[in-house]
Amino acid sequence: MEKITKSDAEWREELSDLAYKVTRKHGTERAGTHEDFPHAPGTYNCVCCGLPVFDQAHKFDSGTGWPSFYQPATQENVETCEDRKLFMKRTEVHCARCEAHLGHVFPDGPDPTGLRYCINGVALEFDAKE
Numbered sequence: 612m613e614k615i616t617k618s619d620a621e622w623r624e625e626l627s628d629l630a631y632k633v634t635r636k637h638g639t640e641r642a643g644t645h646e647d648f649p650h651a652p653g654t655y656n657c658v659c660c661g662l663p664v665f666d667q668a669h670k671f672d673s674g675t676g677w678p679s680f681y682q683p684a685t686q687e688n689v690e691t692c693e694d695r696k697l698f699m700k701r702t703e704v705h706c707a708r709c710e711a712h713l714g715h716v717f718p719d720g721p722d723p724t725g726l727r728y729c730i731n732g733v734a735l736e737f738d739a740k741e
Contacts (some may be wrong), residue, residue, distance in 0.1 A: 634713070636712075649739065652740040655737055681724045709726055
């Protein structure tokens with residue numbers, strides 16, 4: 612996959628303040644502050660580059676206040692790395708194309724994967740399936 616690279620100034624110009632803070636500076640939006648997403652079929656794309664990263668069919672209500680998915684749309688579209696910020700060891704999830712910080716993945720999700728991709732809503736754009 613060809614990577615998208617832009618300057619910090621370009622990202623800042625293209626994104627809202629919160630989307631920039633979350634996706635480019637590895638921030639986190641407060642739980643429950645993002646609008647609820649539609650329940651219609653569709654995909655959730657990276658707000659920075661438009662790459663499909665999660666699918667509505669894999670979304671579930673985790674009760675955490677953040678959109679949660681048990682798997683990505685495709686494994687190739689998201690990457691993970693170790694995150695040791697805040698004196699914790701977590702697994703960060705980011706977009707494979709533009710490296711936008713999306714959220715974290717935890718081993719406490721439902722079947723069939725047992726994973727919970729806890730994603731910042733501001734890092735996603737919903738694309739309804741026609």
